[in-house]
Amino acid sequence: MSGLRGAAAVVGVADHFHPRGQGPGGERRMVLEAVLDACADAGVEPREVDGFVSYAGGDLTGPVLGTELGIDELRWSSMVWGGGGGGAAAAIGQAAAAVATGQAECVVVFRGMAQADIGRLGYAKYHFDQHYLAHGVAAPAQVCALRTQRMLEVDGVPAEAMRALVLAAYAHAQRTPGAVGHGRPLDVETYEASRLIVEPFHLFDCSRENDGAVALVVVPAERARALRPDPAYVVAAAQGAPGGYAGTTENDTPYVTAGFGPGARGGGVAARLWAAAGLGPADVDVVQVYENFSGPAVASLIDHGLVPPGPAAGEVMTVEQLTAPGGRLPVNTNGGNIAGSFVNGMGLAVEAVRQIRGTSTNQVDDVRTSLFIGGPMAPMVSSVLFGTAEVIA
Amino acid sequence: MTEVSGELPCGPADDGLDRPHWEGLREGRLLLQRCGRCRTWRWTPRLLCPGCRSFDVRWEDVEPRGRVFSWIRTHHPYLVELGPDAVPYTTVLVELPGAGGSRVLGRAAAGVDPARGFRIGEEVVGRIEDVPGAAWPLLRWAPVGTQQDVAA
Numbered sequence: 001m002s003g004l005r006g007a008a009a010v011v012g013v014a015d016h017f018h019p020r021g022q023g024p025g026g027e028r029r030m031v032l033e034a035v036l037d038a039c040a041d042a043g044v045e046p047r048e049v050d051g052f053v054s055y056a057g058g059d060l061t062g063p064v065l066g067t068e069l070g071i072d073e074l075r076w077s078s079m080v081w082g083g084g085g086g087g088a089a090a091a092i093g094q095a096a097a098a099v100a101t102g103q104a105e106c107v108v109v110f111r112g113m114a115q116a117d118i119g120r121l122g123y124a125k126y127h128f129d130q131h132y133l134a135h136g137v138a139a140p141a142q143v144c145a146l147r148t149q150r151m152l153e154v155d156g157v158p159a160e161a162m163r164a165l166v167l168a169a170y171a172h173a174q175r176t177p178g179a180v181g182h183g184r185p186l187d188v189e190t191y192e193a194s195r196l197i198v199e200p201f202h203l204f205d206c207s208r209e210n211d212g213a214v215a216l217v218v219v220p221a222e223r224a225r226a227l228r229p230d231p232a233y234v235v236a237a238a239q240g241a242p243g244g245y246a247g248t249t250e251n252d253t254p255y256v257t258a259g260f261g262p263g264a265r266g267g268g269v270a271a272r273l274w275a276a277a278g279l280g281p282a283d284v285d286v287v288q289v290y291e292n293f294s295g296p297a298v299a300s301l302i303d304h305g306l307v308p309p310g311p312a313a314g315e316v317m318t319v320e321q322l323t324a325p326g327g328r329l330p331v332n333t334n335g336g337n338i339a340g341s342f343v344n345g346m347g348l349a350v351e352a353v354r355q356i357r358g359t360s361t362n363q364v365d366d367v368r369t370s371l372f373i374g375g376p377m378a379p380m381v382s383s384v385l386f387g388t389a390e391v392i393a
Numbered sequence: 394m395t396e397v398s399g400e401l402p403c404g405p406a407d408d409g410l411d412r413p414h415w416e417g418l419r420e421g422r423l424l425l426q427r428c429g430r431c432r433t434w435r436w437t438p439r440l441l442c443p444g445c446r447s448f449d450v451r452w453e454d455v456e457p458r459g460r461v462f463s464w465i466r467t468h469h470p471y472l473v474e475l476g477p478d479a480v481p482y483t484t485v486l487v488e489l490p491g492a493g494g495s496r497v498l499g500r501a502a503a504g505v506d507p508a509r510g511f512r513i514g515e516e517v518v519g520r521i522e523d524v525p526g527a528a529w530p531l532l533r534w535a536p537v538g539t540q541q542d543v544a545a
Contacts, residue, residue: 131411131437134403134531135484135498139471146486150463153513196468196481249437250486251496255462 002236002276006392007100009224009231010092012042012217013350017178017341021115023211030213031060031112032068038215043227044106049217051076051107053095055087056344060112076104080239085290086259086378088345093237093384095218105219111346112213131249141206141293143250144377145198148295151256152200156310157302159200161317162294163191165331166204166338168322169291173335176361180208181339205294207337214346216353225389232356232386235369236277238269239382246379258296258376260303260383270304273383279369281305284385286330286355286364288348289373291337296376301331304373304383324362333362345375349384356386399474401527410438413452418530421521424452425492434493455492457519457532462488462496464511474526481508485534487517502533511536 014037016030023030039046046069052062053076062077076098080087088111095107128138137143151157166186173181186204194203224231242263245252254261262268274280281304291297298317301307306329307316316329324330334340334351341347352372354360368391374382405412417424427434428442429449441448464485470477488496501507502520511517516537521530 129406129437130403131498133472134401134527134529135500136467136472136475136479136482137465137484137498139469141469142465142467142471142484145465146463146484149465150513153463196466198468198471199466244443248435248439249496250463250498251436 001278004096004100004237005235005276005278006233006387007221008096008218009221009233010216010353010386011219011224011227011231012038012040012044013215013353014038014041015212015214015343015347015350017210017212017343017347020209020211023114023116027058027112027114027117027213028060030114030211031065031110031215034112034213034215035065035069035108035110038108038217042217042219044217044219046070047072048106049108050074051095051098051104053078053080053091053098053107053109054111055080055091056084056111058112060110065108076107080382083241083375083378083380083382085292085345085375086381087239088290088349088374088382089237089372089384090239090374090380090382092216092218092234092349092372093239093382096234096237099218099220105223107218108215109218110213110215111344113343114211115209129249141201142198144293144296145201146250147256147299147377148293149200151295151299155256157298158311158314161298161307161313162200162205163188164317164319164322165291165294165297166191167319168327169332169336169339171319171323172333172362173339176335176340179335179340180210181335186339200295201293204338207292208340208342210341210343212341212343212347214343214350216349221392230357231389232353232370233389233392235279235385235387235391236273237382237384238273238276239380240269240272241380242268246377256299258299258303259378259381260300260373260376268303269381269383273385274305277385279385283369284371285367285369286324286333286352287371287373288332288336288352290345290348290375291332292375292377294338300373300376304371324360324364330362330364333360333364348372352386356388399526401474401524403527403531404529410440414438415529417452418521418532423455423457423519423521423532425455425495427451427453434495436492436495436497455489455495457489457521458491459487459489459517459519461511461513461515461517462486463513466508466510483508483511485511485517487519487534497532499532499534502535505535
């Protein structure tokens with residue numbers, strides 16, 4: 001177990017979503033609104049915020065936001081370096097590390113996206129070099145499809161596992177006002193009949209894109225206990241990837257992994273997370289797993305030991321088992337990136353916190369541990385495990 | 394061929410690291426990087442050998458013959474330069490036994506259905522082709538034992 005265990009907690013959250021291209025006032029305005037709302041949710045004054053963490057790039061630095069917010073003092077400003085949405089959970093880990101070591105007292109983790117400012121992630125073709133583009137590979141969907149195809153064809157993970165993840169997300173969206181899929185139930189026939197994007201992905205296997213902003217307030221455990229009865233304590237956090245993962249134009253060795261698996265000499269993000277937590281996959285009550293596309297999310301669940309590899313994955317990944325409240329492995333209980341909303345995956349972190357508080361629209365019974373898995377099949381990935389006071393006692 | 398509506402992005406990167414590969418294609422050769430000291434193959438090009446940390450880089454000929462490691466069929470016209478009529482098309486990731494298992498991407502060779510489904514493990518042979526709209530020749534793949542293979 002690690003020194004981070006239980007030393008920090010999320011005490012404030014805000015998630016604002018708008019249809020793609022319709023976010024009011026651009027990224028900076030939306031992020032500031034989210035930070036103010038997260039502070040109000042936490043019961044802290046905006047001037048008390050002394051740190052900022054984000055991921056996947058952007059111009060909104062700690063000094064920029066601190067100036068706007070009129071903070072007393074800036075003590076921490078960091079960006080997760082590399083990996084895009086893979087760094088989502090790592091951003092929470094950095095904030096927790098900052099407050100757990102006394103380097104800051106109140107750190108905001110945030111992400112904002114406005115199509116007017118940054119374009120669309122799904123068409124980010126200039127992230128790929130000529131060794132991809134010359135062969136018609138221009139988008140994240142295609143690169144994730146290459147790994148997914150091998151997971152299906154060689155490892156034998158059934159395609160129905162991907163479909164079950166999507167259908168469970170849509171089931172959750174029906175009870176989540178504000179989710180893009182709310183009021184739009186999805187059945188097997190509609191899923192199967194939807195147009196192909198890049199095989200093996202159908203339209204419904206692909207994440208949404210929204211405008212919006214998300215913020216979480218992270219404070220030391222002692223402060224958290226004073227602020228509210230239900231902090232989401234950071235039990236463990238881990239980031240990284242096997243050496244060379246996703247950095248060599250499809251030449252990495254552990255190819256059919258979402259990046260959470262072991263490196264050349266063992267370890268791996270998932271294994272380090274469990275070791276630091278002193279817990280294992282069987283101890284997890286509810287999971288929010290970043291699905292840029294359904295296949296990589298299935299690979300993430302396998303990497304974390306929540307789902308067995310190969311054909312047996314289909315035995316765990318059924319709609320019934322993935323759906324709250326009755327399922328054994330409830331996943332993406334706010335509809336996730338696919339049926340809910342998408343601000344680079346950070347809405348899933350807020351949902352993970354709500355499950356600890358007991359305030360999800362698809363609340364799982366007696367939640368003690370709540371896992372958030374960041375963006376899969378990115379060059380760097382991350383996970384964070386939240387727990388109730390009982391877990392870290 | 395009418396599939397290309399703009400110039401296809403291809404050719405050496407700005408840092409010049411992969412230029413010998415592209416120059417090789419112009420000469421009808423498949424050249425990949427190999428360490429001059431420990432002889433480890435590596436792809437895509439880098440400065441340093443990840444095996445022995447030598448900067449002694451060589452470019453060596455590789456027989457364009459291998460096995461499908463994975464493949465995809467693209468239906469959404471992500472690459473605008475290809476034009477909307479290019480989809481669906483297949484891209485294969487080919488493992489090259491002649492280069493220590495290095496993997497290269499490529500589309501189906503001329504004469505092969507551009508949307509042909511492949512099977513992982515299937516043996517394929519590469520051909521270096523001039524492609525309309527592309528300023529550099531590209532390596533493309535045909536299944537072994539087909540007419541396209543014989544023609545190569």
